[in-house]
Structure formats: C-alpha cells, structure tokens
Amino acid sequence: MNRKISFLTIVTLFLSVQANAQDWPVPADQNNRxxxxxxNLANVNKGKDxxxxxxxxxxxxxxxxxxxxxxxxxxxxxxxKMQKNTEGGLYYKITNGRGAMPQFKTTISDDxxxxxxxxxxxxxxxxxxxxxxxxxxxxxxxxxxNERERKVEVFAESENNGIFTKLPNTPITVSTKKAFGNIxxxxxxxxxxxxxEFVIPETVIGDEQGNVNIVVSxxxxxxxxxxxxxxxxxxxxKPTPKLIQKGILWSTNENIQIWLLFSYIAxxxxxxxxxxxIVFQIAKIKRLSKE
Amino acid sequence: xxKIESAAESRKLLNKITFDLTRSIVKKDxxxxxxxxxxxxxxxxxxxxxxxxxxxxxxxxxxxxxxSWGMYIANFVFFVAVSLIGFLISSALHLLxxxxxxxxxxxxxxxAIAAVALAGVIIIMxxxxxxxxxxxxxxxxxxxxxxxxxxxxTTYLVISxxxxxxxxxxxxxxxxxxxxxxxxxxxxxxxxxxxLGWKGKAEQYKIIYHTLRILxxxxxxxxxxxxxxxxxxxxxxxxxxxxxxxxxxxxxxGAFVAGTAAVIVVMYIYxxxxxxxxxxxxxxxxxxxxxxVFVCLVYLYFNINEYLVPGYKMKLADGIHxxxxxxxxxxxxxxxxxxxxxxxxxxxLLFPYFRKPLPIAIISLIVMISAWFKRYLIVIPTLEHPFLxxxxxPVNFQNYxxxxxxxxxxxxxxxxxxxxxxxxxKLFPVIAIWEYAEDQGIDKKYLTENLKN
Numbered sequence: 001m002n003r004k005i006s007f008l009t010i011v012t013l014f015l016s017v018q019a020n021a022q023d024w025p026v027p028a029d030q031n032n033r034x035x036x037x038x039x040n041l042a043n044v045n046k047g048k049d050x051x052x053x054x055x056x057x058x059x060x061x062x063x064x065x066x067x068x069x070x071x072x073x074x075x076x077x078x079x080x081k082m083q084k085n086t087e088g089g090l091y092y093k094i095t096n097g098r099g100a101m102p103q104f105k106t107t108i109s110d111d112x113x114x115x116x117x118x119x120x121x122x123x124x125x126x127x128x129x130x131x132x133x134x135x136x137x138x139x140x141x142x143x144x145x146n147e148r149e150r151k152v153e154v155f156a157e158s159e160n161n162g163i164f165t166k167l168p169n170t171p172i173t174v175s176t177k178k179a180f181g182n183i184x185x186x187x188x189x190x191x192x193x194x195x196x197e198f199v200i201p202e203t204v205i206g207d208e209q210g211n212v213n214i215v216v217s218x219x220x221x222x223x224x225x226x227x228x229x230x231x232x233x234x235x236x237x238k239p240t241p242k243l244i245q246k247g248i249l250w251s252t253n254e255n256i257q258i259w260l261l262f263s264y265i266a267x268x269x270x271x272x273x274x275x276x277x278i279v280f281q282i283a284k285i286k287r288l289s290k291e
Numbered sequence: 292x293x294k295i296e297s298a299a300e301s302r303k304l305l306n307k308i309t310f311d312l313t314r315s316i317v318k319k320d321x322x323x324x325x326x327x328x329x330x331x332x333x334x335x336x337x338x339x340x341x342x343x344x345x346x347x348x349x350x351x352x353x354x355x356x357x358x359s360w361g362m363y364i365a366n367f368v369f370f371v372a373v374s375l376i377g378f379l380i381s382s383a384l385h386l387l388x389x390x391x392x393x394x395x396x397x398x399x400x401x402x403a404i405a406a407v408a409l410a411g412v413i414i415i416m417x418x419x420x421x422x423x424x425x426x427x428x429x430x431x432x433x434x435x436x437x438x439x440x441x442x443x444x445t446t447y448l449v450i451s452x453x454x455x456x457x458x459x460x461x462x463x464x465x466x467x468x469x470x471x472x473x474x475x476x477x478x479x480x481x482x483x484x485x486x487l488g489w490k491g492k493a494e495q496y497k498i499i500y501h502t503l504r505i506l507x508x509x510x511x512x513x514x515x516x517x518x519x520x521x522x523x524x525x526x527x528x529x530x531x532x533x534x535x536x537x538x539x540x541x542x543x544x545g546a547f548v549a550g551t552a553a554v555i556v557v558m559y560i561y562x563x564x565x566x567x568x569x570x571x572x573x574x575x576x577x578x579x580x581x582x583x584v585f586v587c588l589v590y591l592y593f594n595i596n597e598y599l600v601p602g603y604k605m606k607l608a609d610g611i612h613x614x615x616x617x618x619x620x621x622x623x624x625x626x627x628x629x630x631x632x633x634x635x636x637x638x639x640l641l642f643p644y645f646r647k648p649l650p651i652a653i654i655s656l657i658v659m660i661s662a663w664f665k666r667y668l669i670v671i672p673t674l675e676h677p678f679l680x681x682x683x684x685p686v687n688f689q690n691y692x693x694x695x696x697x698x699x700x701x702x703x704x705x706x707x708x709x710x711x712x713x714x715x716x717k718l719f720p721v722i723a724i725w726e727y728a729e730d731q732g733i734d735k736k737y738l739t740e741n742l743k744n
Contacts, residue, residue, distance in 0.1 A: 268442050
C-alpha cells in the first residue's frame with residue numbers, strides 16, 4: 001500500500017509540473033450547466049454511496065481533512081476550494097479528471113456523477129444540508145401488496161411519544177428475501193401523505209409457485225420494524241433445474257440413450273448368442289458319439 | 292513334423308506323452324498334500340476375516356469417505372489384468388499361427404479362469420452388504436459402466452471356461468479309456484461325463500476346430516472389453532490421474548505384462564514339479580521372455596504418455612497428484628514399481644541368459660508383484676486428492692492404509708486363485724495331449740484305439 005502511495009506521489013509530482021497546480025479551468029459552457037438530478041435525500045444518499053466507493057480512498061471523509069498526501073492534494077469535500085466550484089464545474093472535473101485525479105467518464109454513469117455532485121452540494125454553505133447526523137427517529141411502516149397491479153403500497157409514519165405523524169419525502173427500500181439475504185428491488189420516496197407505491201419489476205423471480213417474499217424497510221435514519229410480506233404471487237416461476245435429464249450418462253434407466261442401450265444389447269446379446277451356438281455344437285458332439 | 296508311419300512307434304510315443312502329461316494327475320505325494328493343506332488353511336483364515344468384515348461392517352477396513360476404493364479394488368484390477376493373458380496367448384497368438392504358443396495355451400486358460408473368477412469374488416468381498424449384489428440384476432442401469440463390467444466379466448469367464456473345456460474333450464476321453472487303473476472311480480466317472488462319449492470321429496474333430504475358431508474370434512472383442520470397461524470405471528469419473536482417454540489401452544497393455552509374467556511363473560512351476568522339461572522347453576521360456584519384453588515396451592510407451600503429458604502441463608489437480616507420485620508420499624513405491632515392473636524386465640530380458648527358465652521365472656515373479664503394487668498406485672493416490680480440499684475430517688480419513696482384516700481377505704483371493712489352478716492341474720492335463728501328439732506326427736486314430744466300449 002505504501003509503495004502504491006509513493007508511486008502515486010511521484011506520478012503526481014511529475015504531472016503537476018505541467019499542469020498549473022493552483023488553477024483548474026473549466027470551460028464556461030460547462031461551468032454553467034444545471035444539475036439535472038433533483039437535490040433530494042434519495043439522490044444525495046445515492047451520491048454518498050458512490051463517494052464512499054470511488055472517492056473516499058483519496059479525498060477522505062468529509063470535514064476530517066484526512067485526504068491522501070498527494071501533490072496537488074485531493075481537497076476535502078467541505079473545503080472552500082471544493083465548494084467554490086459550480087455544480088457544472090464539479091461535474092466537469094469529475095468527468096474528465098486531471099493528473100492524479102482520475103476521470104470517471106467511463107466508470108460512473110452521467111446520472112450517477114450528477115448525484116455525486118448532489119452529495120458534494122450537501123456540504124455547500126448555499127444549500128440546506130439534507131444529510132444530517134441527527135439521532136435516528138422512531139417510525140412505523142405499514143405495507144401491503146397488490147398482486148393484481150403488481151404494486152407494493154407503503155405508508156410511513158414517525159412516532160413521537162405516542163403521537164404519529166406521516167413521513168413525507170422519505171426513501172423506502174423494497175427488497176426480496178432470498179436464502180442468503182435480501183436483494184434490493186428498488187427505492188421509492190413517500191409523497192406528502194407519507195404514502196408510496198412501488199411497482200414490482202416483471203423480472204423478479206419467485207419460488208416454484210412464483211411467490212415472492214417482499215421486505216419493506218426505512219434507512220438508517222429511522223428505527224422501525226421491517227415489514228415482511230410473505231408469499232406475494234408477483235414473481236416469475238423459479239426455473240427448476242432438472243437434476244436428472246435426458247442425455248446425461250449417469251441417468252435413470254427410463255432416460256437411457258437409445259444408442260447406448262442398443263450398443264449394450266447388441267454387444268452382450270451377440271456374445272451370448274455365439275456362446276449359445278457353441279453350447280449347441282457341444283451337444284452335437286454328444287449326439288455324434290451315440291450314432 | 293513328419294508323420295510317423297509305423298503303428299508300433301506311434302503307440303510307444305503316445306504312451307510316453309500320455310504318461311508324462313498325466314503325471315500331474317496321477318502323482319500323489321506329501322508335497323501335494325502339504326500344498327493343498329497350506330492353501331485351504333490360508334483360505335480359511337481369509338474367509339474368517341471376511342466373516343469379521345461381514346458382521347462388523349466395512350469399518351474394519353482402512354477405507355473411509357475419501358478413499359472408498361482401497362486394496363480390494365486395486366486387487367480386483369490386478370486379477371482382471373492377469374486374466375487377460377488367456378485372450379493374448381490362446382487366441383491372438385493362435386490366430387497369428389504362432390506355433391510355439393500351443394502348449395502354453397492351456398496354462399494361460401487356467402490362469403485366466405482362476406483370475407477372472409476371483410475378480411468377481413473380490414468385488415463381492417468389497418461390498419459391506421454382499422446381498423445387495425443382486426440389485427445389479429434387479430435395478431441395474433444400462434448406462435452404468437458397472438453393469439457393463441459385470442456383463443463382460445461373466446461373459447469372459449464363460450468363454451474362458453469353454454476355451455478350456457472344448458480342447459479338453461479328446462483328452463478326457465483318452466483318460467477315461469486309459470487311466471481306469473490309476474485313478475479313483477469318481478474321477479473316471481467325471482471324465483466319462485465330461486467327455487460326452489467322445490469317439491474321435493472326423494465330424495467331432497471338425498466341430499472342435501470350428502467352435503475353437505469361433506471362440507478365438509469372439510474372445511478378442513470380449514477380452515479387450517473386459518479390461519477396457521474396467522478402466523472406464525475409473526476413466527468415466529472426473530478425477531486427476533483417471534480422467535484420461537488413454538486409460539483403456541494403458542490398462543490393456545499393463546494387463547499383458549502382468550498376465551505374461553503370471554503364465555511364465557506357472558509354467559516354470561509345472562516344469563519343475565511335474566518334470567515337464569521336454570514340454571515346457573527352454574525355447575518356450577525364451578519366446579515368452581521375448582513376448583514379455585515386447586508387452587513391457589508397449590506398456591512403457593503408454594506409461595510415458597500417462598505421465599509426460601499431464602506432467603508437462605501440471606494442471607492444478609493433476610500437478611498435486613503427480614507430485615505426490617514423483618516425490619511425495621507414494622514416491623518410494625512408485626519408483627520401485629516403475630523400475631522393477633518395467634525397466635528391469637526390458638533391460639534384463641534382452642540378454643539370452645535371463646530368458647532361461649529359472650532367471651525368467653524369478654524376474655516374472657518380481658514383475659507380478661510390481662504389477663500388483665502398480666494397481667495400488669493407480670487406485671489409491673488419486674482418491675487421496677479429490678478436487679475439493681479435504682477438510683475437517685479425522686486424520687485416518689485423509690490417508691489410506693489397509694488394515695489386517697483387509698490384508699487377510701486380499702490374501703484369500705490369491706490363495707483361492709492358486710487353489711483353482713492347483714485343482715485344475717490336478718484334474719486335467721496341463722498340456723493338450725491330443726494336440727501335442729498330433730504335432731509329434733502321431734495319427735489321431737491311435738488316440739481312441741483302445742476304446743473300452
């Protein structure tokens with residue numbers, strides 16, 4: 001790991017001679033681009049996931065100034081230098097990279113790059129932060145499946161000393177329960193009434209009868225019981241692999257290949273018919289002796 | 292050979308030949324009794340071991356989850372291998388009109404019958420529940436190599452018995468007619484029944500030649516199948532060391548080595564014990580020696596293929612297997628076997644001196660023992676290294692070593708095979724008298740001359 005870092009440092013040193021270390025110009029038309037992804041909690045959260053996966057290794061945790069010591073340095077997300085960028089500017093820099101800062105044009109989709117921009121904006125002084133390290137809120141989830149319309153209908157409320165208030169604009173995760181854990185089908189935001197509808201994708205695979213166990217949950221900011229909806233008939237039938245198939249050598253007698261059975265019977269039958277003929281000849285020797 | 296014209300000379304020679312070749316049957320001395328006593332005693336011990344295994348279960352053997360084919364299966368493969376010699380000598384060499392092999396062919400058939408019969412018995416002894424052997428016939432699947440193996444072994448046993456019996460008929464008649472005084476009544480009675488009232492008619496001889504010819508042709512595919520199918524029991528599974536396409540011919544070539552050696556040993560014992568120097572001559576040992584070199588060279592060729600090709604690539608599992616053989620746990624046995632079972636006979640038997648009866652008999656004995664261990668090396672190391680790692684099992688699951696019960700039962704199979712050969716030699720001439728007499732120029736009519744009835 002250390003060797004990797006020092007290697008990066010050398011590369012960075014070398015490249016920084018050519019690139020103007022202080023100033024990273026962004027073309028004007030790029031600079032003024034508007035973020036097509038809405039600034040909301042879901043998008044910011046998605047951006048956070050992406051940041052943790054792709055950027056944290058160099059840029060460190062936001063606000064902690066623990067970035068890698070590269071030259072020029074990868075700046076902290078909360079720093080002025082980072083926040084001075086327009087959203088279009090951030091997008092341009094993430095997309096194209098420079099020096100030790102890799103390009104993400106080919107590795108992260110356009111939408112996702114914009115969502116990372118949303119996440120960076122969360123720390124902007126001009127924006128109201130959506131990610132707050134507030135203590136988790138007690139909440140309650142109600143959910144049901146509409147098998148005909150293939151929908152999961154959710155109602156979310158927060159609870160405060162026995163008083164329930166509906167939870168608007170809250171991300172709900174809908175997953176299917178599998179043998180070794182849950183697989184996320186998707187996320188949906190509640191409307192102003194705390195209600196949400198999630199359309200189950202056609203591609204979901206259920207058990208042999210097409211039954212799916214659906215799990216509905218809130219994110220880490222809430223303390224709520226997970227709702228499990230058992231045996232909703234909304235999935236495709238699980239393809240049952242036939243362990244004993246035709247055409248497999250180690251198979252049952254009913255499934256034996258004709259050519260194999262034929263070869264066996266022909267070979268064994270041929271040999272034993274000949275043996276029978278020989279025995280017949282031996283009997284003839286005996287007959288001849290009596291004449 | 293020229294025909295002997297004078298009747299008196301013919302009779303005299305025939306009498307001598309008959310006397311020589313029935314010596315094994317007539318002779319009754321301490322040594323014979325001792326030999327049978329030893330054999331029956333050891334067989335008894337082996338059967339006792341088997342009752343232990345039968346009542347306690349296969350847990351008394353060294354076989355566990357991973358190595359589930361142990362000494363028994365190695366032994367089985369050895370016996371199947373040895374039995375193949377019947378096919379080589381009494382069919383292949385005959386059809387190629389190689390005349391010197393004629394007196395050897397009955398010995399080869401004896402060995403083949405004993406070996407293939409025991410091969411079947413060994414399989415049953417390898418089963419924890421021998422009664423379930425019947426399931427093969429009740430619920431067998433035609434797609435399973437095990438069914439093919441059972442079929443082909445039974446077929447081969449029957450053909451070998453016929454190949455032994457049919458050329459015996461004129462001899463049985465001869466003994467029925469001439470040996471009345473020397474042998475007990477039941478024995479003569481047995482010959483009378485088996486001789487089918489043989490009168491030595493031309494049509495009868497014609498049937499004998501005709502059926503023998505058919506059997507010799509039939510035994511070629513059956514003989515090749517018996518060992519090829521046995522090799523498929525291994526080659527049809529996905530295992531390092533077995534998963535190769537040359538396993539069939541590899542087994543067949545190895546079988547010829549083991550079988551030729553076995554026949555040489557038995558020949559030597561007969562020559563010594565029954566005073567048959569004029570019948571199993573130095574010439575026969577000389578030729579058998581050359582045959583052994585030849586089959587060893589073929590086997591060497593397959594060995595090089597078997598080890599060089601995977602050894603060149605050293606694919607993961609094959610690599611582990613080969614390392615184990617070449618310099619791991621089994622390397623000692625491996626190199627000794629390759630040396631004494633292959634290189635030694637090839638090199639030594641090139642010198643005429645070593646093709647003399649005694650030296651070649653000793654060499655053959657060593658080759659046979661090596662051949663047995665070679666089968667051990669084919670079966671066990673592969674099973675000790677499955678594709679998935681062996682984990683969380685007791686130590687005795689990881690490596691196989693046979694228990695004393697297992698060895699007892701394995702020894703039984705050898706003893707039983709000797710017993711079969713000994714009984715056959717005690718009851719029937721070890722060389723076909725009529726064939727030999729005819730080769731010496733004696734007319735067939737003298738054979739049935741002094742018919743009693």
